[in-house]
Amino acid sequence: MTETTIRSVVVTGGAGFIGSTFARLLVERGYEQVRVFDKLTYAGNPANIDDLRSCPGFSFVQGDICNRDDVERACEGFDAIVNFAAETHVDRSLMDPGEFITTDVYGVFVLLEVVRERGLKRFVHVSTDEVYGQVSDGSWVETDPLAPRNPYSASKAGGELMLGAYVATHGVPALISRGSNTYGPYQYPEKFLPLAATNVLDGQPIPVYGDGLQVRDWLHADDHAAAIELLLCKGTVGEIYNIAGSNERRNIDIARIILDELDVPEDMLKHVTDRKGHDRRYSMDCTKITKLGWAPSVDFESGLRETIRWYRDHREWWEPLKSGEFGEYYRRNYGGREVVEA
Numbered sequence: 354m355t356e357t358t359i360r361s362v363v364v365t366g367g368a369g370f371i372g373s374t375f376a377r378l379l380v381e382r383g384y385e386q387v388r389v390f391d392k393l394t395y396a397g398n399p400a401n402i403d404d405l406r407s408c409p410g411f412s413f414v415q416g417d418i419c420n421r422d423d424v425e426r427a428c429e430g431f432d433a434i435v436n437f438a439a440e441t442h443v444d445r446s447l448m449d450p451g452e453f454i455t456t457d458v459y460g461v462f463v464l465l466e467v468v469r470e471r472g473l474k475r476f477v478h479v480s481t482d483e484v485y486g487q488v489s490d491g492s493w494v495e496t497d498p499l500a501p502r503n504p505y506s507a508s509k510a511g512g513e514l515m516l517g518a519y520v521a522t523h524g525v526p527a528l529i530s531r532g533s534n535t536y537g538p539y540q541y542p543e544k545f546l547p548l549a550a551t552n553v554l555d556g557q558p559i560p561v562y563g564d565g566l567q568v569r570d571w572l573h574a575d576d577h578a579a580a581i582e583l584l585l586c587k588g589t590v591g592e593i594y595n596i597a598g599s600n601e602r603r604n605i606d607i608a609r610i611i612l613d614e615l616d617v618p619e620d621m622l623k624h625v626t627d628r629k630g631h632d633r634r635y636s637m638d639c640t641k642i643t644k645l646g647w648a649p650s651v652d653f654e655s656g657l658r659e660t661i662r663w664y665r666d667h668r669e670w671w672e673p674l675k676s677g678e679f680g681e682y683y684r685r686n687y688g689g690r691e692v693v694e695a
């Protein structure tokens with residue numbers, strides 16, 4: 354274990370879902386300077402960090418991780434970068450993969466270059482369980498091979514490999530976290546949970562891909578953020594750490610809890626044409642980060658129900674997101690899908 358004192362952090366992608374949760378955690382924990390650096394793509398939302406703007410030591414800079422000048426300027430005088438910036442939605446990666454390769458691979462390379470040249474103390478790169486690909490039995494450990502099966506996860510794997518190369522060749526002080534499916538407030542409503550909850554709240558059905566028996570391991574955003582903060586201070590350079598909630602659930606069961614919490618009947622659930630190359634199950638072993646002292650603290654069922662109620666009570670947050678660009682995306686992704694037998 355290597356412990357480093359980090360007082361100032363640039364949170365790239367910090368106007369997104371998990372990045373904003375992480376930036377809030379750093380502010381609450383008294384970091385001297387917390388800077389959100391974000392391109393504000395369709396998924397980046399200034400409203401996610403509104404509450405932080407007046408906090409001492411907090412700043413926001415709009416910029417692109419693929420633009421070296423932007424990154425260099427934003428990191429001047431900071432100890433560390435934690436990188437959440439990415440294109441993140443599998444369905445979009447099936448339709449338009451180009452931007453995924455640009456941000457999730459080239460963007461990570463730019464960040465690594467800046468960390469190397471400017472001599473930053475730490476770079477934590479936030480990755481995903483999806484780089485392992487699907488697993489039918491058992492759980493992946495950090496040394497298992499990468500076998501991504503869609504353009505999103507392949508791009509994330511590419512970014513990870515570049516990081517490994519910079520650690521080995523230039524000794525860049527970088528490490529990787531691999532988180533599982535994350536849920537909580539402020540998640541862009543293209544992802545399954547907020548999409549399903551907000552659809553129901555709008556009187557629309559939940560589109561369940563295929564038989565709905567695919568399994569994801571759900572992790573609350575607060576627990577995900579706390580794990581990454583632990584790695585920032587206590588993680589070992591060059592290492593990879595799995596982070597999961599140990600809440601493996603079938604999609605259909607998540608959908609049923611949403612129906613139950615919002616008190617709507619089962620016929621609001623529609624099985625539709627499956628996602629291409631849909632990974633059946635993700636599962637990771639988290640022994641390694643547990644040994645550093647992390648454990649998830651949010652009880653799954655109550656965390657999930659509380660999250661559903663948050664979307665119910667925050668229409669002003671998600672309604673603007675479901676208009677404009679989102680409508681076009683929704684038609685492209687869901688318009689051609691047929692209702693299928695479960």
Ligand code: NAD
Nearest residue numbers: 366368369370371392393394396397417418438439532535
């Ligand atoms: P998100 O889509 O909500 O947010 C991504 C953020 O990155 C947005 O604010 C966006 O504006 C910003 N961004 C995109 N391209 C950028 C660029 N070129 N330069 C600067 N900013 C850019 O994503 P999220 O769900 O919060 O995920 C954050 C990270 O965590 C991602 O790296 C993702 O791969 C990883 N992750 C997510 C999950 C999950 O379930 N959501 C699980 C494991 C890992």
Ligand code: TYD
Nearest residue numbers: 443534543544545546560561562567569604
């Ligand atoms: P998603 O939130 O897109 O995350 P990921 O694909 O990264 O796991 O999807 C979670 C699960 O829900 C995944 O198995 C796909 C499924 N899903 C649906 O059944 N319907 C949908 O409309 C969406 C967006 C996802």
